[in-house]
Each structure stands twice: as structure tokens, then as C-alpha cells.
Amino acid sequence: MSVKEWEPKIVAFLCHWCSYAAADLAGVSRFSYPPNVRIIRVPCSSRVNPQFVLRAFAEGADGVLVAGCHLGDCHYVKGNYYARRRLWVLQRLLEFVGMEPARFQVHWISGAEGAKFAETIKEMVDKVRILGPNRLFQEVKDICVG
Amino acid sequence: MDYRVITQEKLPLFLSALRQSFLLAAPVEEEGEVYFRLLEDPSQVYLGPRPSRVPPKIFFFPPTEPLLRYRREGEKWEVFSAEQDPRPLILFGLRPCDLQSLKALDAVFLASPPDPYYAARRENTLLLGISCPEVGPGCFCVTYGYSPTTSEGADLHFTLLGKFYLVEVLTPRGKKLVQDYASFFAGETAGALEAKQSKEASLLAKFVAPPQLTGVKEKLPSLYHDPYWEELAWRCLGCGICTFLCPTCHCFDIFDRGEEEGERLRCWDTCLFKEFTLHTSGHNPRASLSARLRNRFYHKLLYHYERYGVEGCVGCGRCVVFCPVNIDIREVMVEVRRRGSSGF
Amino acid sequence: MRGLTEALRELAYRLLREGEVELFLGYSWGTLPLVVRPCFATRPEQVEAFIFNPLCLPNLVKYLLRFEGRRVAVVVKKCELPSFRQLLADRNLERKKIRLVVAPCGGLLDPAKLQKEFSGQPLEFIADRGKEYVVRVGEEEKVLAKQLYLYPRCFSCPQKDEDLEPEDIRLEFSTSLPSLEVDPYAGVSYLEERPAEERREFWDRVFKRCIRCYACREVCPACSCHECCFDPPLPGWQRTVDWMSKAHWLPEIYQYHLTRALHVAGRCGECGECERVCPVKIPLMLLVKKLAKEIQSLPGVEPGILASYSPDDPEPH
Numbered sequence: 138m139s140v141k142e143w144e145p146k147i148v149a150f151l152c153h154w155c156s157y158a159a160a161d162l163a164g165v166s167r168f169s170y171p172p173n174v175r176i177i178r179v180p181c182s183s184r185v186n187p188q189f190v191l192r193a194f195a196e197g198a199d200g201v202l203v204a205g206c207h208l209g210d211c212h213y214v215k216g217n218y219y220a221r222r223r224l225w226v227l228q229r230l231l232e233f234v235g236m237e238p239a240r241f242q243v244h245w246i247s248g249a250e251g252a253k254f255a256e257t258i259k260e261m262v263d264k265v266r267i268l269g270p271n272r273l274f275q276e277v278k279d280i281c282v283g
Numbered sequence: 284m285d286y287r288v289i290t291q292e293k294l295p296l297f298l299s300a301l302r303q304s305f306l307l308a309a310p311v312e313e314e315g316e317v318y319f320r321l322l323e324d325p326s327q328v329y330l331g332p333r334p335s336r337v338p339p340k341i342f343f344f345p346p347t348e349p350l351l352r353y354r355r356e357g358e359k360w361e362v363f364s365a366e367q368d369p370r371p372l373i374l375f376g377l378r379p380c381d382l383q384s385l386k387a388l389d390a391v392f393l394a395s396p397p398d399p400y401y402a403a404r405r406e407n408t409l410l411l412g413i414s415c416p417e418v419g420p421g422c423f424c425v426t427y428g429y430s431p432t433t434s435e436g437a438d439l440h441f442t443l444l445g446k447f448y449l450v451e452v453l454t455p456r457g458k459k460l461v462q463d464y465a466s467f468f469a470g471e472t473a474g475a476l477e478a479k480q481s482k483e484a485s486l487l488a489k490f491v492a493p494p495q496l497t498g499v500k501e502k503l504p505s506l507y508h509d510p511y512w513e514e515l516a517w518r519c520l521g522c523g524i525c526t527f528l529c530p531t532c533h534c535f536d537i538f539d540r541g542e543e544e545g546e547r548l549r550c551w552d553t554c555l556f557k558e559f560t561l562h563t564s565g566h567n568p569r570a571s572l573s574a575r576l577r578n579r580f581y582h583k584l585l586y587h588y589e590r591y592g593v594e595g596c597v598g599c600g601r602c603v604v605f606c607p608v609n610i611d612i613r614e615v616m617v618e619v620r621r622r623g624s625s626g627f
Numbered sequence: 628m629r630g631l632t633e634a635l636r637e638l639a640y641r642l643l644r645e646g647e648v649e650l651f652l653g654y655s656w657g658t659l660p661l662v663v664r665p666c667f668a669t670r671p672e673q674v675e676a677f678i679f680n681p682l683c684l685p686n687l688v689k690y691l692l693r694f695e696g697r698r699v700a701v702v703v704k705k706c707e708l709p710s711f712r713q714l715l716a717d718r719n720l721e722r723k724k725i726r727l728v729v730a731p732c733g734g735l736l737d738p739a740k741l742q743k744e745f746s747g748q749p750l751e752f753i754a755d756r757g758k759e760y761v762v763r764v765g766e767e768e769k770v771l772a773k774q775l776y777l778y779p780r781c782f783s784c785p786q787k788d789e790d791l792e793p794e795d796i797r798l799e800f801s802t803s804l805p806s807l808e809v810d811p812y813a814g815v816s817y818l819e820e821r822p823a824e825e826r827r828e829f830w831d832r833v834f835k836r837c838i839r840c841y842a843c844r845e846v847c848p849a850c851s852c853h854e855c856c857f858d859p860p861l862p863g864w865q866r867t868v869d870w871m872s873k874a875h876w877l878p879e880i881y882q883y884h885l886t887r888a889l890h891v892a893g894r895c896g897e898c899g900e901c902e903r904v905c906p907v908k909i910p911l912m913l914l915v916k917k918l919a920k921e922i923q924s925l926p927g928v929e930p931g932i933l934a935s936y937s938p939d940d941p942e943p944h
């Protein structure tokens with residue numbers, strides 16, 4: 138694929154109760170945001186097993202976003218607190234193996250914040266576009282393995 | 284057979300010259316351990332006593348082999364053949380056991396009908412063997428009737444004798460190579476053959492009590508239900524080291540990677556993993572680790588020979604040295620001879 | 628060491644003969660120079676094989692899973708107690724059936740360092756003399772300064788054996804580990820300070836060597852799941868949805884290693900077995916140490932850290 142036709146692919150895991158509603162609202166309110174994002178709805182941000190994030194990158198995502206309710210507003214009371222700790226640790230790990238921080242982001246976006254959702258996506262796409270395709274987890278088919 | 288010699292100084296120059304027209308892979312040190320790598324700088328070839336950790340079977344039977352690619356367009360599936368690197372490959376630094384191991388693999392993959400992927404890689408690769416400078420702590424090639432200087436299977440074979448290498452030219456392809464690169468070689472080999480023989484004798488003298496093969500095949504069947512396997516398996520981790528690093532192990536699994544678009548892959552598999560023999564029904568004929576470990580030794584020491592008439596183990600010692608809990612096939616052979624009886 | 632080995636054999640003999648345990652799990656010499664291996668005795672006459680010396684590297688506690696419900700005595704070193712406790716908690720093992728035999732360890736000897744220093748020469752371990760090891764190199768006996776040949780894990784030796792049960796046994800033998808001032812996270816900090824690009828190249832290079840033999844998982848006392856997420860639940864072609872394929876390619880290898888590091892984070896006892904068994908020498912302890920370091924910085928860390936939280940946790944970006 139030539140650099141010219143490359144478009145960042147962002148996978149966004151959105152909690153059903155807040156951030157998915159925000160995405161909906163952004164659509165209804167016609168806030169424009171780039172079409173590079175593939176949304177996956179999850180019941181709560183704490184449903185996001187770090188393996189989901191790793192798999193998204195392994196399958197070719199250039200960036201991954203996890204978004205949930207603001208702290209204190211989680212529909213399951215404490216879900217996003219659990220998610221916060223876990224995903225913070227995952228960020229440290231991904232950066233340790235050389236991933237650029239902007240590729241994996243976590244945001245709290247309420248159902249009323251359609252504009253914030255659009256803005257978050259826009260900023261993320263811009264940042265990932267500057268970084269270029271994700272090279273970590275990239276397939277290298279070398280004949281000298283092992 | 285034809286012979287040449289090449290001096291120690293000229294060997295890296297010869298390898299550099301080969302790099303101009305071939306992909307060239309050889310053992311090099313990476314973080315202190317020996318692996319086969321594409322050679323960037325011929326002065327980096329590792330010529331010391333340790334064999335490569337991962338055997339050269341990766342060049343013929345890679346851990347991951349794409350068999351075909353596919354893509355779905357609506358209702359239609361398109362299928363494409365997988366490409367192999369067409370550039371001819373030269374492997375330098377194959378040990379006598381590495382060369383012998385190809386006999387075992389050939390028996391599996393080149394039997395009619397031949398496996399086209401393996402066959403193409405074999406056809407596309409020249410084998411430059413080298414005699415071992417030392418006998419390692421796990422080595423038992425002598426058990427299988429060859430030695431640390433045996434050249435069988437190579438196109439060219441190098442043996443260091445003082446300051447020069449004796450080069451055995453074993454095949455027409457090897458012959459063509461020494462002709463094409465004639466300037467690196469000399470034809471004067473006086474005394475070299477005798478020197479190689481005495482080197483072989485001195486290496487052979489270094490084997491301390493290698494295991495005996497007589498009786499192993501005959502006695503194994505009587506031990507199938509012996510508690511020995513269970514006790515041995517207590518220690519075994521059930522990892523894939525001994526099989527993945529074995530130069531003759533060749534089991535694989537085939538599956539598709541990617542849903543709408545992807546590749547059908549053939550990947551290394553091992554009889555030590557519990558899902559290896561898992562049936563669709565959920566039944567697993569080798570559910571216990573002891574049954575799986577037993578299978579490995581039966582396959583290495585008996586089944587492979589029964590099926591192909593070629594030994595399934597070449598005595599390279601990799602499984603001996605790299606098993607994290609020291610399960611040693613040589614010890615197993617001794618135990619089999621001690622415990623078993625011939626016939627049923 | 629001879630006295631210690633004798634005491635160990637006597638103990639094993641007594642426990643087996645009197646039927647106090649059905650199995651005694653310890654160490655014996657292996658078939659290669661400097662190699663010690665796990666050894667299992669179920670009958671008193673088998674105890675002659677047991678030894679204990681600074682080459683007893685393996686952590687034996689995970690073997691307890693294979694003998695669940697049986698009365699077992701197991702030789703442990705102090706540094707293995709955290710992994711033992713974790714295994715006990717994770718798998719709810721019956722503590723009263725397990726007899727810990729805490730061996731007095733004065734620091735393990737790293738065979739790799741010896742082999743590197745004296746490559747090609749026959750090597751034989753002779754004695755542990757507190758500050759030094761005595762090793763026969765070729766024909767000659769050499770006295771070697773301990774800190775130069777110490778096994779990596781011993782640099783962070785906990786030197787404590789608390790929380791033992793009254794039935795557990797401490798073997799008495801005078802040993803000592805020279806005091807060592809080392810930063811257990813030195814390797815982690817070094818890598819953290821390299822540019823991101825260099826870190827990526829480093830991990831690409833080492834992970835490319837992974838043959839996916841899963842020895843690191845099989846040996847790990849924190850990896851005690853009945854069903855690991857990396858074991859395909861169905862045979863080959865029937866699999867449709869898997870965490871990942873069996874391909875030995877970087878996307879899969881990264882997924883495996885990062886997932887495993889996260890799964891054992893906070894439960895890893897840092898016994899270093901994953902790194903010891905890896906046949907292609909992947910520095911796996913860097914990953915778990917990195918996570919241990921980060922987790923220590925979290926507020927109110929409790930057991931099971933990733934399945935808990937604190938209102939004061941740091942914000943991800």
C-alpha cells in the first residue's frame with residue numbers, strides 16, 4: 138500500500154451507556170468527525186479486556202480508543218475504576234515495548250458530550266496520521282525464524 | 284569424489300562472493316547464542332563448537348508456511364497460490380547431524396506424492412556442511428553410525444585441518460559451485476584426506492559411553508504399558524522445546540488466518556501439547572502427559588524407522604541440552620534396553 | 628554441602644518411611660555437567676539420589692499441582708515462597724497436605740556465567756564457602772567470588788522465610804549471601820530510557836526468536852489456569868474464533884507475551900523460571916519486572932491488583 142492511500146484505522150471500544158450514546162448524539166447533531174473509526178459497542182468500559190486492545194492492534198489497527206462514562210457515573214458503579222487501573226497498566230506496557238502513546242487512548246465521555254466525542258476522534262486521527270501506520274505488531278516474514 | 288582446499292583467510296572472501304548471487308544463511312551469534320541468520324558480514328560466521336539452537340529445518344519446513352491466500356468478494360471466493368522467495372539459498376555451516384536430519388525429513392515430505400512447498404525449498408537450496416570442531420555434551424551421532432566429520436548429504440563439505448579446510452565436492456551442484464568460484468580454491472590436497480581421517484578418529488575418541496541402539500527398537504513394544512513413562516512424565520513440563528528444536532520433528536497443523544481475507548497456514552505443532560490429538564468429539568486419545576511423552580520417544584526411536592526405514596533421531600543432542608528439566612533421550616534408550624524384552 | 632545433602636536424604640527417608648508424605652520432591656544430578664534436575668521419590672530407597680547445592684535452579688512448587696490432594700514434601704528456596712503462596716491461593720491447594728522443606732540457600736551459581744568464562748573446559752561444582760564458590764575447572768580447583776557468578780534472581784534475594792506452618796521444616800546449615808547493593812529494576816530503567824524506536828527494535832528482535840513452545844507458561848507458577856486462553860478449545864480447521872492463530876509471526880507473538888505479562892502481573896513471584904527455560908533466551912523478566920515496577924507505584928495495591936482499583940489511581944491518557 139502506498140503512503141498516499143494509507144488512512145489511519147482506529148478501533149473504538151465505546152461503553153453502551155455513555156460514550157456510545159455520545160457517538161450517537163454526534164451523528165444526530167451532525168458534528169463531523171473523520172470516518173476512520175470502527176466502533177465496537179461494549180456494555181461498560183470494564184468489559185474491555187486488554188486482550189481486545191492487543192488483538193485490535195495485531196489485526197491491523199493503527200490506533201485504539203477506549204471510552205466510558207465519567208468516573209462516578211458508570212452504570213455498574215465501579216466498572217470504569219477497574220478499567221482505569223487496568224488500561225493504565227496496559228499503556229505502560231505498550232509504551233515499554235515501543236508503541237507511541239497516542240496510539241492507545243482512554244477517555245471518559247458522557248452521553249451528552251457529542252461534541253467532545255467528535256473532537257476526541259478528530260484529534261486522535263490527526264495524531265495517528267502524523268505517526269503513520271502502526272509498525273509494532275507488524276508482520277515480518279523472515280526466513281530466519283527462531 | 285572430488286576434493287579441493289581453501290585457506291582459512293579465503294573462506295570469508297568466498298562467502299562474500301557467494302552473497303553477490305545467492306541468499307546466504309549461516310550460524311551467527313545473537314546475544315551470545317547461536318542461530319542461523321542471513322549473513323550480512325561473512326566474518327561473523329560462528330565456527331565454534333556449539334550447534335545452532337534452532338535447527339536448519341526452518342529453511343525447508345518453516346514454523347509458518349502460507350499454503351495459499353484467499354479473499355471473498357460477495358459470494359465468490361478467490362484463491363491465490365502462496366509465493367516462495369525464488370532466490371536460490373545457500374546454507375553454510377550445517378553440521379553432520381543437520382545433514383543427516385534432512386534424510387529423515389525427506390523421507391516424510393518427498394515420499395510420493397511429494398510436498399511441493401518442501402520440495403521447492405529443498406531444490407532451491409545448496410547445502411554447505413562443516414565438520415564439528417568439538418564433541419558437545421549432548422552429542423551422540425556415533426550411536427547412529429556416523430561421525431562429527433561425516434559429509435553425507437552436503438553439496439560441499441568443509442573440514443578444518445590446521446590452517447586450511449579440506450573441501451569435499453559431493454554433488455554435481457557442488458562441483459559447479461567450486462568451478463564457478465574456482466579462484467578461491469586450490470586443487471592440491473596431498474595429505475588432507477589422511478589428516479581428516481585422523482581428525483575424525485580423535486573426535487570419535489571423545490565420546491564417553493554413547494548409548495547403544497541395539498535392542499531399542501525390538502524392546503520398545505514390550506514397554507508400552509510400563510510405569511516408566513508415567514514417572515518420566517512427572518518431571519516433563521509438556522512444553523514444545525524438544526520437538527520444535529528437534530531437526531527431524533515435522534508435525535504440523537493447518538488452519539486459516541483471517542475471515543474474509545487471509546492465508547491458509549501450515550504451522551509447527553507438537554505431540555507434547557494436549558490439543559495435538561484432540562478429536563472433534565472432545566475425546567483425546569493421548570489425554571495424559573505421560574502418553575504424549577511416550578509417543579515422542581516411540582516416534583523418535585521406533586515409528587519413524589518402521590514407517591520410512593530411516594532413523595527418526597540423528598543424535599544431535601538438542602533436546603538433551605535444551606530440555607529445561609533434563610529429560611535425556613540417551614538415558615531413555617539405556618532404560619529401554621535395561622527394562623524391555625524383545626518380542627511380546 | 629555434603630552435610631546438607633545427607634540431612635536432606637535422612638529427612639526424606641524418614642518422611643517416606645513413616646508414611647508422613649507419599650512423595651518427596653527435590654533435586655538430583657542430571658546427565659549433563661552442572662545440570663541439576665527435579666527428582667521425585669515415593670519410596671525410602673529412592674532418597675539416595677537427592678542433593679542440594681547452588682546449582683539447584685528449578686522452582687519445584689508448580690509440580691504440586693500434579694499431586695493435588697496427596698501428601699507431598701517439597702524442597703523450596705526462600706525466593707520461591709512468594710510463588711508458592713500465590714499458587715496456594717490461586718488453586719486453593721490444601722495447605723495441610725503440603726510440607727515445605729526450606730533449604731538453606733546461600734545464593735545460586737549461574738552455570739551460564741561459568742560456561743562463558745571457562746568455555747570448553749570440564750567443570751565440576753565442589754563447594755559453597757559463604758563468600759566464594761569452589762569449582763573444578765579442568766584439573767584445577769578455583770575459588771570464585773560469589774557476586775561474579777551469582778544467578779540473576781539471587782541479586783534480589785528476599786532472605787526471609789516467614790509464614791511457615793509448624794509442620795514445615797527448615798534445614799539448618801550455615802550459608803551466607805554476601806550483601807549486594809543492586810537495583811532490581813536496573814534493566815527495566817535502562818530500556819525505559821532508550822528511545823521508543825530502539826525499544827521496538829529490541830523487542831522485535833528478541834520476539835522474532837520465539838518458537839512458541841510455551842515452556843515459559845508451562846513452568847510458571849502464576850500460570851496455573853485449567854484452560855489457558857492460548858490453548859485452542861477445538862481442533863485445527865474447526866476453529867473459527869480464537870484469540871490468535873498458531874502462526875509464529877510477530878502479531879501473535881506480541882499478543883502472547885503482552886497478555887501473559889498482564890495475566891501474571893501482581894501475581895508473579897519473580898522466580899525467573901520463564902527466562903531460565905526459554906530455549907532462545909528471550910529476556911522475559913524485563914516484561915514482568917516492568918509491570919511490577921509500575922504496579923508498586925499504584926496507590927493501595929492489594930493482592931490481585933489488576934482486579935481491584937483505588938479512587939486515587941493515575942489517569943490513562
Ligand code: SF4
Pocket residue numbers: 518519520521522523524525526555605606607608609610
Ligand atoms: S521433555 Fe523437556 S523439552 Fe520436552 S516437553 Fe518435556 S520438559 Fe519440554
Ligand code: SF4
Pocket residue numbers: 525528529530531532583595596597598599600601602603612
Ligand atoms: S530426538 Fe533429540 S537428539 Fe534426536 S534428533 Fe531430535 S533433538 Fe536431536
Ligand code: SF4
Pocket residue numbers: 844849850851852854855856857886887890891
Ligand atoms: S497466559 Fe494467562 S490464561 Fe494462560 S495460563 Fe498464564 S495466566 Fe492463565
Ligand code: SF4
Pocket residue numbers: 836837838839840841842843844901904905906907908909911
Ligand atoms: S519459552 Fe521462549 S521460545 Fe518458548 S514460548 Fe516462551 S518465550 Fe517463546
Ligand code: FES
Pocket residue numbers: 152153154155156180181182183204205206210211212213214216217
Ligand atoms: S457503564 Fe460506562 S463505563 Fe461502565
